[in-house]
Each structure stands twice: as C-alpha cells, then as structure tokens.
Amino acid sequence: MIKVMSPGLQTTVQDNGRIGYYEVGMPPSGAMDKYSLTVGNLLVGNDENAAALEITYMGPVLQFQEDAIIALTGGEIPPKINGQPVPMWETLSVKAGDELSFDFVKQGARVYLAVAGGIDVPLIMGSRSTYTLCGIGGLEGRPLEQGDELNIGNQSKHQVPVGTRVQSEFIPSFSKVNEIRVIVGLCSYRLTEESKQRFFSIDWTVTTEANRVGYRFKGERLNFVEREQPFGAGSNPSNVVDLGYPIGSIQVPDGVEPIALLNDAVTGGGYATVGTIISTDLDKMAQIKTNEKVRFVAVDIEEALQARKENKQKIEKLKQQLFQL
Amino acid sequence: MTGAAKKVLSPIPGVFYRKPSPDKDVYVKEGDAVKEGDVIGLVEVMKNFYEIKAEAAGVLEKFLVNEEDVLDAGQEIAVIVAES
Known part of the structure; x- marks a missing residue:
C-alpha cells in the first residue's frame, strides 16, 4: 500500500485510456505523455497498460507501506527517497516506510510513477484512468488527496533488476520553445489565407488554462472568412455545424485564443477545428x-x-535493450 | 540588526495574486512581519489556486513580482529577512 502524505497539485491514476467510447461522448482520459508511461511500465516489468500515477507540476509526498519496485519517467521533477535524490528513468527499489518526495519542477510538466504490479483501482469501462470531469475511474474519480491509500496490483509480467537504466537516446529532451506538428483541417477553410499563415508562423504562449482537458494559447487574433450562417451552425464566424473533435484538434473560439483539445476533452461540438496535433x-x-x-x-x-x-x-528497440539485460 | 534574507520561490507556473480575492486586501504588505506558514500570495494554474507560504518567520522585505504576473516554475516571488 502507498499512503498519500501530500497530494501535489494534481496527481491522478492513469493508464493508456478508456478506448472505444468516443462516439458516446466519453473521452479516453489516460496518460497525457504515453511514451513516458510506457517506459515507466517497462522499467518495472509491468503490462504496458498498467496504471501509474500522473504527477503534474508539483510532486506529491508518498509513503510506501510495503517494499516496492518503482520507476519515474517523464518531465524532470527531481525525485527523492527519504530526502536523498534518486535518478529518473531507472528501476528503483523502495522499502516499507520509505518516503518519496520531489523538488520543484525543472523541465517538462508531468512525471509518471510506475510501480511494479500497477496501481490497483477498479476497471471502469475497461480502464483505470481517472476522468475527473465525470468523476469516474482512478481513485474515486478524482485527483489524490492527503490521507488516500493506494493498493498495488498484480500486473507485473517480468522481474526487472534494480538499477536497470534507460539510455539517454530514449530520454526525451525538453525546451521552453517547442515545435508541434499539426495536420491542417478539418475546418481550416473557415480561416482567411492570411490567418492560416499566421497560425503557423507565430510563437503561441501556453496560458494558465492548460490542463488534461486542453491547452489554451495566447498569440494574436485570427480571422474567419465571411459567410452566410449555415443552418445548424452558431452565429459566430468560428462556428460550424457540429462535428466530432479529434483528440489534439485545435479550435479558435471567436478567433481569439486557440485551444488544443486533449485527453479529457469534449468529443464534439460546433467550433471550426483548424488543425489536429499528430x-x-x-x-x-x-x-x-x-x-x-x-x-x-x-x-x-x-x-x-x-x-x-x-x-x-x-x-x-528499448524493450529489446531492457530485456536482454 | 537584520538576519539572513531568504527568497520565496513559486513551485509551479501560473498567475500570481497577492490578494485572496479581487475585493480583499493583500495578504501581506512589504515590511510586514510574517510567521512560518503564513500565506503571502496565490498562484493560479489549471483552475487551481496554490497558496504560497512563508517558509520561515521574518519580515517580508520585498515582492519581486507584480500582481497578475505570469510566473515560471521556480521563479522568485519575495524576499523574507529572518528575525535576528
């Protein structure tokens, strides 16, 4: 069992997501950075879909009530066991009574704590992922709170030796300026040619409204082509007749601030989506x-x-390297 | 005599506020004495308001950021001079 001494800013249980219910309006939730979740699970020998903790911006303080094998991957929020710094991207052993805590975030935004066996919470519609807006999945459908107790599951597949380390080529690097690849469409025809070009030629700043639902950006106003309001579409030029929103799709309500919809977002609606993040x-x-x-x-x-x-x-390639050891 | 100056850092990125709400007074004025654990401001991110607390008792000498500035994680918010 793992006891939550302090929850951090927003720590949730996540696996690869609640796949297959998008058409009924259920977004997948799941780890925002799936690569880091996968590597974490590999380092502790778990099934790749085992649930881990997703830690955002500020780490929790967790006390292990039993011996465990863990790994920390993702952004750099430097972890400590009993106050001593420990490496990320490495298989670690913790003993009953050990306390895991974190320094201030250095790079990136989210860290994954994988525990051999996985975090044991009930499967809801095939997933252990927390979807806070609906209050389902994870631990009672919410972020962790002080005093919570997490059980360790039995989704362990291999024994991975303590000290197994991911080589640097498999560790992502982070930057304060990022290129994000986008496929143009489905409704990019609604933007003026000039705005379409501006969208791809300025640096957009991530606002404080940036969470699992979506990221909102500040930059400059974008303009839409004039048109006659179609039947079924809202009156704002940024409205279209309702459509499904792909995950990663970017809409620009009223042309003011683009929003990229992410894992916990609404699955459809009436804003023109100008592109989708790959x-x-x-x-x-x-x-x-x-x-x-x-x-x-x-x-x-x-x-x-x-x-x-x-x-x-x-x-x-990483799997081959890890399991040859 | 003045004691050691300690900087208060923001653990998270977000918007900084010195008041609990727009129509209230600031938590602490420059020059005020603070106790360990006193709230000196808020940082808003992801629709959460995180309380920034004094880590030690002393006098809050100076704020290094302004109301509604957008902070980076680890940015210095204020200087507290320990009581001697």
Whole structure:
C-alpha cells in the first residue's frame, strides 16, 4: 500500500485510456505523455497498460507501506527517497516506510510513477484512468488527496533488476520553445489565407488554462472568412455545424485564443477545428508548461504516420535493450 | 540588526495574486512581519489556486513580482529577512 502524505497539485491514476467510447461522448482520459508511461511500465516489468500515477507540476509526498519496485519517467521533477535524490528513468527499489518526495519542477510538466504490479483501482469501462470531469475511474474519480491509500496490483509480467537504466537516446529532451506538428483541417477553410499563415508562423504562449482537458494559447487574433450562417451552425464566424473533435484538434473560439483539445476533452461540438496535433506529438504537448511557447508546424498524413511508426520502433528497440539485460 | 534574507520561490507556473480575492486586501504588505506558514500570495494554474507560504518567520522585505504576473516554475516571488 502507498499512503498519500501530500497530494501535489494534481496527481491522478492513469493508464493508456478508456478506448472505444468516443462516439458516446466519453473521452479516453489516460496518460497525457504515453511514451513516458510506457517506459515507466517497462522499467518495472509491468503490462504496458498498467496504471501509474500522473504527477503534474508539483510532486506529491508518498509513503510506501510495503517494499516496492518503482520507476519515474517523464518531465524532470527531481525525485527523492527519504530526502536523498534518486535518478529518473531507472528501476528503483523502495522499502516499507520509505518516503518519496520531489523538488520543484525543472523541465517538462508531468512525471509518471510506475510501480511494479500497477496501481490497483477498479476497471471502469475497461480502464483505470481517472476522468475527473465525470468523476469516474482512478481513485474515486478524482485527483489524490492527503490521507488516500493506494493498493498495488498484480500486473507485473517480468522481474526487472534494480538499477536497470534507460539510455539517454530514449530520454526525451525538453525546451521552453517547442515545435508541434499539426495536420491542417478539418475546418481550416473557415480561416482567411492570411490567418492560416499566421497560425503557423507565430510563437503561441501556453496560458494558465492548460490542463488534461486542453491547452489554451495566447498569440494574436485570427480571422474567419465571411459567410452566410449555415443552418445548424452558431452565429459566430468560428462556428460550424457540429462535428466530432479529434483528440489534439485545435479550435479558435471567436478567433481569439486557440485551444488544443486533449485527453479529457469534449468529443464534439460546433467550433471550426483548424488543425489536429499528430498523435506522436501529444506526448511532447503534455510536457509543455504554462508560459512556454509552441510553434505549430504543418505536416501531411504520411509524415504523421511515419512519426508514429518511428515512435513504435523506438519503444520496440528499448524493450529489446531492457530485456536482454 | 537584520538576519539572513531568504527568497520565496513559486513551485509551479501560473498567475500570481497577492490578494485572496479581487475585493480583499493583500495578504501581506512589504515590511510586514510574517510567521512560518503564513500565506503571502496565490498562484493560479489549471483552475487551481496554490497558496504560497512563508517558509520561515521574518519580515517580508520585498515582492519581486507584480500582481497578475505570469510566473515560471521556480521563479522568485519575495524576499523574507529572518528575525535576528
């Protein structure tokens, strides 16, 4: 059992997400940075879909009530066991009574704490992920609170030796200025040519409204092409007839501030979506903090699929390295 | 005699506020004495308000950021001079 001494800013239980219910309006939730979740689970020998803790901006203080094997991946929020710094991206052993805490965030935004066996919470619609807006999944459908107790599950597949370390080529680097690849559409035709170009040529600043639901950006006003309001669409020029919103889709309500919809977002609505972040770059998006900058880069579907393929190959290569040890 | 000056840092990025709400007074004025654990401001991010507390007793000598500034994680917020 793991006891929550202090919860951090927003710490939730997440796995790979509640897949398959999008058409009924249920977003997948799940780890925002799936690459880091996967590597964490590999380092502790778990099933890749085992649930871990997603820690945002500020770490919790956790006391282990039993011996455990853990790994910390993701952004750099330096971890400490009993006050002593410990490495991230490495298989660690903790003893009953040990306390895990964190320093201030240095880079990135989210850290994943994987525990051998996984965090044991009930499966809701096939997933252990917390969806706070609906209050389902994870621990009682909410972020962790002081005094909570988390059980460790039995989703362990391999024994990974303590001290196993991910090589640097598999550790993402972080920056305060980020390029995020986007596929243009589905409703980019609503923007003027000039605004379409501006969207891809300025640095957008992440506002404080940046969480698991979506990230809102500040930059400059974008303009829409004049048109006659279609039947079924709202009156604002940024409205279209309702459509499904892909995860990572970017809308610009009233042309004021673009919003990228993420894991816990509404699944459809009536704002023109001008582009969609490619799935591989959602991991990178998850590690961008308030006040950091994003430049959107247009790519085509082939490039997006190639990036996804390379990401999968990277994980396969890492598995080979880890399990040859 | 003045004691050691200690900087108060923001552990998180977000918008800084010195008041508990727009129509209230500031938590602490420059030059006021603070006790350990006193709230000196708030940082808002992800619709959460995180309380910034004095880590030691002393006099809050100076704020290094303004009301509604957007802070980076680790940014210095204020200087507290320990009582001697």
